[in-house]
Amino acid sequence: MFPPEDLAGAPGAAAPVAVAIEEAFARSGLEVVSDVTTEAVLARNRIRYVGGIDAQAAEAVRLELGVDAVLITTLEAYDTTPPLLLSVSVRLVSVTGEPRILWIDAFSRSGDDSRGLLGLGGIDDPGKLKRAAAAKLARSLTAYLRDGRVRGARCAGEKTFAPKSIHRSNVPAEGRLRVAVLPFLNRTKFENGGEIVAREFLGQLGGSPRFEVVDPGVVRAALLRQRIILRGGVSLEDARRVLDELSADLVLSGEVHDLAQSTRGGGAPRAEFTALFLDRGGNIMWQSRSRNTGSDAIWMFDFGAVRTAVDLVCRMAAGVVSDISMSERRVKSPETGDRADARMPLPPLARSFYNRSPSM
Amino acid sequence: MRDSCQAKKPRRCSRAAPLLVAALVGCSTPEYSYRDASMDFGSIQRVGVMPLANLSRETSAPDRVRDVLSSALLATGAVYVVPPGEVARAISRAGIPTPAAPSVDEVVKLGQALKAEALITGVVKEYGEVRSGTAVSNVISLSLQLHETASGKVVWSSTVTKGGVSIADRLLGSGGAPLNDITEEAVDELLDEMLQ
Numbered sequence: 001m002f003p004p005e006d007l008a009g010a011p012g013a014a015a016p017v018a019v020a021i022e023e024a025f026a027r028s029g030l031e032v033v034s035d036v037t038t039e040a041v042l043a044r045n046r047i048r049y050v051g052g053i054d055a056q057a058a059e060a061v062r063l064e065l066g067v068d069a070v071l072i073t074t075l076e077a078y079d080t081t082p083p084l085l086l087s088v089s090v091r092l093v094s095v096t097g098e099p100r101i102l103w104i105d106a107f108s109r110s111g112d113d114s115r116g117l118l119g120l121g122g123i124d125d126p127g128k129l130k131r132a133a134a135a136k137l138a139r140s141l142t143a144y145l146r147d148g149r150v151r152g153a154r155c156a157g158e159k160t161f162a163p164k165s166i167h168r169s170n171v172p173a174e175g176r177l178r179v180a181v182l183p184f185l186n187r188t189k190f191e192n193g194g195e196i197v198a199r200e201f202l203g204q205l206g207g208s209p210r211f212e213v214v215d216p217g218v219v220r221a222a223l224l225r226q227r228i229i230l231r232g233g234v235s236l237e238d239a240r241r242v243l244d245e246l247s248a249d250l251v252l253s254g255e256v257h258d259l260a261q262s263t264r265g266g267g268a269p270r271a272e273f274t275a276l277f278l279d280r281g282g283n284i285m286w287q288s289r290s291r292n293t294g295s296d297a298i299w300m301f302d303f304g305a306v307r308t309a310v311d312l313v314c315r316m317a318a319g320v321v322s323d324i325s326m327s328e329r330r331v332k333s334p335e336t337g338d339r340a341d342a343r344m345p346l347p348p349l350a351r352s353f354y355n356r357s358p359s360m
Numbered sequence: 361m362r363d364s365c366q367a368k369k370p371r372r373c374s375r376a377a378p379l380l381v382a383a384l385v386g387c388s389t390p391e392y393s394y395r396d397a398s399m400d401f402g403s404i405q406r407v408g409v410m411p412l413a414n415l416s417r418e419t420s421a422p423d424r425v426r427d428v429l430s431s432a433l434l435a436t437g438a439v440y441v442v443p444p445g446e447v448a449r450a451i452s453r454a455g456i457p458t459p460a461a462p463s464v465d466e467v468v469k470l471g472q473a474l475k476a477e478a479l480i481t482g483v484v485k486e487y488g489e490v491r492s493g494t495a496v497s498n499v500i501s502l503s504l505q506l507h508e509t510a511s512g513k514v515v516w517s518s519t520v521t522k523g524g525v526s527i528a529d530r531l532l533g534s535g536g537a538p539l540n541d542i543t544e545e546a547v548d549e550l551l552d553e554m555l556q
Contacts, residue, residue, distance in 0.1 A: 164544075167434035167441075187423050232448025239445075253445070257424050272540070274427050276443060284443060289431040291540055 001025075001032050003039060004073040005051035007192040007199070008087070014075040017088055017130055021073060024134035028142045033065050041065055051195075052217025058095035069094050069102060072217075076196050076310045077108070077261065083122075084111030085261065086129045087310035089199060090137050091206070092144070099215045104206045105140040107133035108314065110262065110307035154207035155311070155318040160297045162319040163275075163288035171285055171324060179205055180214045180246050182223075182253040184273060185233055193259040197273050200313045201252060204321040211321075214246050222246050236282035243280050250277045250285060258291070261309045268294030269309040275320050286324055290316040393553060396515040399508065401555075407433065407506075408442040408450070408476040413460035413483040421487035422460075425502060425543060429480070432547050438555055442474050450474050464512030471509020478515070479507045485519075488539070492525040497536025499523040500546050506554060518553050522546040 001022050004014035018035075025032050038061075042050070045060040053061070053070060061070055069092050077087035089106035093099045111129065115122040123129050181202050186194030198216070205211040222245040223230075228238045234253040242251050258272035270293045277286040292315075294306035306312045409430045412422035426444070434441045450473040451459045456466050460481060467479055486501035503519035523542040528534055536542075 165431045165435040167431070167437070187420055230445065231452075233443060233445025235445040235449035236443065237449065255423070255427055255444075257420065257427060272424075274431060278443065284434065284440070287431060287434050287441075289427065 001035065001038060001071040002050045002053070002073065003035065003042070004075055006075050007051075007195050008075045008078040009191050010075065010078040013078040013080075014073075017075055017078070017086070017133070018073050020130040020134040021088070021090060021137055024131075024138035025071070025141065028138040030138075030141070030145070032071070033067060038065065049217065049220060052215050052220055053093055053095065053099045054215075054217045054221035055098055056221070057217065058093075058099045062095040068096060074199060076106075076199065077308060079261070080126045082111065082124065083262070083307070084124065084126055084129050085109075085308060086126075086133055087308055088133055088137075089203060090141070091202075092141065093215055093217075099218055101202075101206050101213055101215055103141060103144040104203050105137055106203055106310075106314065107136050108308045108311040109133070113307055154204060155314040158297065158315060158319065161290070161292050161312075161315040162323060163290045163316075166286070166288045166323065167284065168286050168324070169283060170279070176212055177210060177250055178212045178214065178246075178248040179250045179252055179277075180219050180222075180242055180248040181205065181216065182219065182230060182234055182242070182251060184253060185230070185255040187255060187257050188259045190256075190259045193256045196259065196310060197254070197256045197271075197313055197317070198252075200310065200317040201275065201321075203314065204317040205252070208321050208325060210325045214248055218246065234276070234278065236278070239278040240280070240282060250279055252277050259309055259313070262294055262307050269306065269312045270294070271309055271313050271316060273313075273316070275317075277324070286320075288320055288323070290320060292316055393518040394514070394516065396508075396513070399515040401515075404439060404477045404506075404508075406440045406442065406474070406476040406478075408447045408470065408474045408479045409433070409444070410447065410451075410462065410470075410479055410481045411459050412481070414487075415483060415485045416487035418488045421484045425482075425484050425487070425500075425547070428540075428543050428547050429482075429504075429551075432544070432551055433480075436551065436555065442476055446474065462507075467507045467509055467512040474509075476509055479509055481505050481507065486521070487543075490524060492530070495525045495530045495533065497523060497525040497529045498539045498542055499536075500539070500542050502546050502550070504550050504554070516554055518550055520546045520549050522549070 004018040006014040022032055041061060041064045047057045051074060052072065061067060072091050072093055074089045076089060077085050079085035087108035091104035092102045094102050109129065111123040181198050184194035184197045202213055206213045222242055226241045226245060228241065234251060239251045252275065254273055254275040256273040258270050260270045262269045272291040274289045276284060279285045292312060294312050297304040297306065306315065409426055412426050414422045430441045433439060450470055454466065454469050454473060456462055462470065470479060482502060482504040484502055486499050490497055490499040500523055501521040505514050506516040508515045522545050523536055529536050
């Protein structure tokens with residue numbers, strides 16, 4: 001188990017969460033190599049990045065620790081002031097050959113999630129929240145190891161959290177697509193907003209049978225090798241270089257414009273981002289803009305409320321992935337014939353663009 | 361030389377009597393629009409959206425509006441929008457000091473680099489909260505220009521203002537429509553006008 005990656009910006013919080021998870025995994029009967037031994041190997045091989053694993057690091061870890069896979073833990077949100085907050089994701093990455101994500105799952109909960117009558121269901125003890133996270137993740141991993149199916153931290157792709165505007169073009173109707181998820185441009189006050197949204201997409205794409213996701217460690221190594229710095233977004237040349245290097249079909253990137261956590265007695269969590277899939281030809285295969293708040297799915301009193309920003313992003317990312325996975329709808333345009341179309345209906349005024357009359 | 365037309369759109373609120381109502385209710389400001397009558401807008405298939413200039417107090421306003429604009433434009437299916445990262449790369453390679461207001465030569469150069477028939481530039485003039493007495497609401501004021509990259513000329517230009525303090529905001533203190541909603545409304549109105 002790798003030392004945890006901290007995207008929550010909560011110094012000292014990630015290690016106890018990882019310990020709780022490690023203990024739960026050990027209780028479930030998994031043989032987990034101790035933290036101290038793993039850290040010694042990482043130090044010896046000068047492996048500093050713990051948010052993913054590249055091929056070189058995987059080989060070193062495999063040889064020195066004699067393991068088949070590593071567990072990579074990411075702390076995405078943590079707050080001990082009421083309402084308590086914990087968002088953590090764990091993934092199992094194979095270290096035999098090229099690192100491959102075998103299983104990925106997440107836990108995201110606020111202490112207020114199911115407060116219920118007289119507040120009896122609320123969680124006010126951070127230790128209890130950590131134990132709940134560890135138990136849920138251990139159950140999920142054990143289930144994966146038992147039945148061997150690829151599992152992902154999939155949120156329900158509810159209609160409420162579907163993207164607000166979509167452009168799709170030439171989305172292959174079938175076949176498995178290999179996707180490299182690049183960090184999203186972060187335009188929020190959250191220090192790691194871009195990384196958090198990218199990780200949620202990783203979970204959703206990883207859990208979908210349509211996609212095979214490249215581990216972020218492998219993507220990061222490719223970006224470093226190619227000396228690619230993503231200023232102002234991914235350019236077509238950068239996309240092509242990444243796709244060639246990783247033998248991937250698509251590159252996913254985007255921009256995060258808003259990411260805000262809920263506050264007790266205050267506003268619901270908010271998130272707004274754009275997701276952009278570029279294919280090998282440098283074309284935008286998919287672009288969508290999503291914007292939601294945690295109160296969007298409330299149907300009565302507080303039922304349906306989403307209380308953590310990470311959970312909200314998870315549902316929104318699930319909305320995007322589920323829309324991409326949907327079979328293509330095709331519409332006729334007057335000039336160009338069949339074309340893959342956006343979910344939004346073509347406005348009548350836009351049709352004039354197809355009517356290329358010389359008199360215009 | 362091509363003929364061009366310049367039109368002032370009809371005022372949303374007519375002049376005399378409703379002026380008082382308009383002052384109370386809040387309405388779109390007079391909008392100005394220009395459209396090159398001889399331009400074949402059907403020839404535009406690929407468009408680059410340049411970073412927008414910001415005259416508002418909100419530093420993130422141009423990025424947010426640009427994002428809404430690019431997504432909305434792509435979602436119409438009418439044109440292909442060059443990814444923002446590619447635009448950033450072209451700007452950097454061409455060494456354009458003020459991408460929000462490119463010169464004619466720079467528009468031509470960028471058009472060649474992006475293989476785009478047109479570029480969109482614009483200015484976010486207002487974005488955020490507006491107060492009138494105790495009433496608070498959201499407002500956006502945005503102007504866009506479409507440059508033909510073959511000649512560098514502006515072939516379409518328009519401005520729109522959405523939101524503002526309405527009578528409901530005054531009476532009920534509702535705080536107005538969310539900023540995102542009025543941004544989408546403003547962008548949709550401009551695109552409808554551009555694509556007509």
